[in-house]
Amino acid sequence: xxxxxxxxxxxxxxxxxxxxxxxxxxxxxxxxxxxxxxxxxxxxxxxxxxxxxxxxxxxxxxxxxxxxxxxxxxxxxxxxxxxxxxxxxxxxxxxxxxxxxxxxxxxxxxx
Amino acid sequence: xxxxxxxxxxxxxxxxxxxxxxxxxxxxxxxxxxxxxxxxxxxxxxxxxxxxxxxxxxxxxxxxxxxxxxxxxxxxxxxxxxxxxxxxxxxxxxxxxxxxxxxxxxxxxxxxxxxxx
Numbered sequence: 001x002x003x004x005x006x007x008x009x010x011x012x013x014x015x016x017x018x019x020x021x022x023x024x025x026x027x028x029x030x031x032x033x034x035x036x037x038x039x040x041x042x043x044x045x046x047x048x049x050x051x052x053x054x055x056x057x058x059x060x061x062x063x064x065x066x067x068x069x070x071x072x073x074x075x076x077x078x079x080x081x082x083x084x085x086x087x088x089x090x091x092x093x094x095x096x097x098x099x100x101x102x103x104x105x106x107x108x109x110x111x
Numbered sequence: 112x113x114x115x116x117x118x119x120x121x122x123x124x125x126x127x128x129x130x131x132x133x134x135x136x137x138x139x140x141x142x143x144x145x146x147x148x149x150x151x152x153x154x155x156x157x158x159x160x161x162x163x164x165x166x167x168x169x170x171x172x173x174x175x176x177x178x179x180x181x182x183x184x185x186x187x188x189x190x191x192x193x194x195x196x197x198x199x200x201x202x203x204x205x206x207x208x209x210x211x212x213x214x215x216x217x218x219x220x221x222x223x224x225x226x227x228x
Contacts, residue, residue: 008151034216043115043201043219044154088153097161098144098169099217103153 004072004091006102015111019076023089023102028070034099035063035074036088044088048074079109113137117202117220124192124227132187132223134202142205143185144217145169145177147198154201160185192227199224 006023013019023033031052036044048063050056050072056063062075072089086106090099118133136143141162146154146169156169160179174196176188185204189196203217 006153036216041222043203043221044217045219046216049216097142097167098156098159100156100170101146101154103151 004089004100004102006089006105008103008105010106010108012108012110013079015079015081015109017079017109019074019079019083019107019109021074021076021087021089021105021107023072025070025072025091028067029094031065031067032092033063033065033072034090035061036090036101038086038088038104040085047087076107079107081109081111084108115202115204115218115220117200117223119223120221121224122226124189124225126192126194126227128192129188129190130192130225132189132200132202132225134185134187134220135183136185136202136204136218137183138204138206138218139182140204140206140218141182142207143179144203144205145175145185145187146201146203147171148201148222149198157187157200189225194227197225197227 004025034049035047037047038044050063050065053065053067060077064073086104088104089102115136144159145157148154155171158177160166163182166177200223202220205217
């Protein structure tokens with residue numbers, strides 16, 4: 001029941017670039033998604049969550065859900081070396097009791 | 112406020128040995144989870160609990176057991192360790208999941224790196 005696919009990368013960009021991280025999902029019933037950031041050898045931490053469709057913005061980060069194409073996106077503006085991490089998208093399982101994670105995309109921002 | 116505490120941080124086991132990974136949270140969260148993370152494979156749910164005395168299987172429960180006798184503790188037991196159980200194990204807790212119950216998301220521990228040789 002994974003049904004959340006994510007390109008593992010790695011993705012390398014220069015400092016200041018706009019980064020787009022994407023996940024796709026297969027079941028249109030899914031409406032609640034989260035993005036987690038995981039630094040090397042650390043536990044993941046919640047970055048943002050989105051519900052249904054549309055955008056949600058928090059500082060340099062924007063989360064977007066496109067229901068028509070079943071795409072979940074995380075945009076990072078003015079990327080910084082401190083953004084270098086693995087980014088995981090997640091959805092709530094059908095029972096509403098746990099999160100199902102994508103494989104994660106590893107991002108490297110060079111100064 | 113310690114959050115989610117996992118012990119040990121590192122462990123090497125021999126094939127066939129058993130061990131318990133400890134997880135404690137001090138946030139009075141009802142929901143607790145165990146995930147394993149293999150390189151390039153994301154996080155896979157092993158077991159979870161929605162409250163003391165209630166546990167349920169996740170995606171990859173074989174070879175593991177859990178118990179939840181208190182709100183704070185959620186130990187993961189490995190019986191007869193196998194090389195396939197070499198992984199990084201994360202414990203997490205949450206007050207709620209999903210938009211109908213709030214949007215806290217998970218608080219993760221720092222992980223236990225387990226090698227079975």
